[in-house]
Amino acid sequence: MTTEPILAVSGLTKTFGALRAVDGVSFTVAEGEILGIAGPNGSGKSTLFNAITRIPFSASAGTVLLSGRPIHGEPPHRIAASGLARTFQRESVFPSLSAVDNVLTAVEQTGRGGSFERDVVLAEQALDLVGFPATLHNWEGRKLPVFLRKLVMIAGALALDPRVLLMDEPASSLTPEEIERMRALIAKLRGLGVTILLIEHVLPLLTAVSDRLLVMDQGRVIALGAPSDVIRDAAVVEAYLGEAA
Numbered sequence: 001m002t003t004e005p006i007l008a009v010s011g012l013t014k015t016f017g018a019l020r021a022v023d024g025v026s027f028t029v030a031e032g033e034i035l036g037i038a039g040p041n042g043s044g045k046s047t048l049f050n051a052i053t054r055i056p057f058s059a060s061a062g063t064v065l066l067s068g069r070p071i072h073g074e075p076p077h078r079i080a081a082s083g084l085a086r087t088f089q090r091e092s093v094f095p096s097l098s099a100v101d102n103v104l105t106a107v108e109q110t111g112r113g114g115s116f117e118r119d120v121v122l123a124e125q126a127l128d129l130v131g132f133p134a135t136l137h138n139w140e141g142r143k144l145p146v147f148l149r150k151l152v153m154i155a156g157a158l159a160l161d162p163r164v165l166l167m168d169e170p171a172s173s174l175t176p177e178e179i180e181r182m183r184a185l186i187a188k189l190r191g192l193g194v195t196i197l198l199i200e201h202v203l204p205l206l207t208a209v210s211d212r213l214l215v216m217d218q219g220r221v222i223a224l225g226a227p228s229d230v231i232r233d234a235a236v237v238e239a240y241l242g243e244a245a
């Protein structure tokens with residue numbers, strides 16, 4: 001008996017006029033897996049996450065199944081409610097809201113708490129889970145350094161209680177020490193049973209945490225497999241050298 005993948009993407013395509021930003025992408029993700037996603041700038045990685053979550057836009061073609069159930073026709077809030085959450089490449093927090101109020105906006109979408117007091121507790125628990133300092137819960141988003149803004153954004157996604165979390169370049173603009181803390185957080189989330197799709201330019205981080213690595217170039221999947229095999233793949237090396245040149 002084969003276990004059903006928690007996420008199955010098939011033939012996913014997103015066009016912008018003549019540009020095929022995501023071009024017939026298919027892959028599956030097993031429950032509990034971390035799938036790393038790499039590729040040169042502009043290869044379609046963020047567009048892939050956008051098309052899967054329908055935030056902020058839908059795919060032009062293709063299907064997305066979550067535990068076997070089609071979600072590609074559902075509105076974005078229903079997709080999130082059914083267990084698929086995402087974070088963004090640019091850490092998006094409400095600048096005038098405190099850290100805890102930022103996460104509260106996510107908790108309130110789920111109706112999980114049932115009362116305001118209980119919602120606040122859930123928001124605080126999500127901040128604790130990602131290691132956000134308790135002393136800074138009431139700091140405004142705009143005053144937080146980039147690493148802490150990223151933690152607030154991740155806490156907001158976790159407050160949706162996702163089974164699958166899509167993370168778009170969580171290590172960008174971080175110091176080596178912060179990257180190590182992000183790696184530890186990703187490992188912790190996996191330990192809690194969250195399935196993770198991780199887009200990352202920091203290749204040592206990506207290869208350290210990923211069970212499999214998917215590489216995109218010009219909207220297509222050019223390699224998918226064990227990280228150690230994929231980073232030696234000729235097409236992958238060429239795609240990256242092409243970017244450098």
Ligand SMILES: Nc1ncnc2c1ncn2[C@@H]1O[C@H](COP(=O)(O)OP(=O)(O)O)[C@@H](O)[C@H]1O
Binds near residue numbers: 019048
């Ligand atoms: N909203 C949009 N409108 C038009 N073109 C877009 C839009 N979003 C992305 N693109 C284009 O799609 C391609 C893939 O972009 P993106 O998915 O952001 O790449 P990556 O995340 O891999 O760097 C790029 O050529 C980009 O310019």
Ligand SMILES: [Mg+2]
Binds near residue numbers: 045
């Ligand atoms: Mg991107």
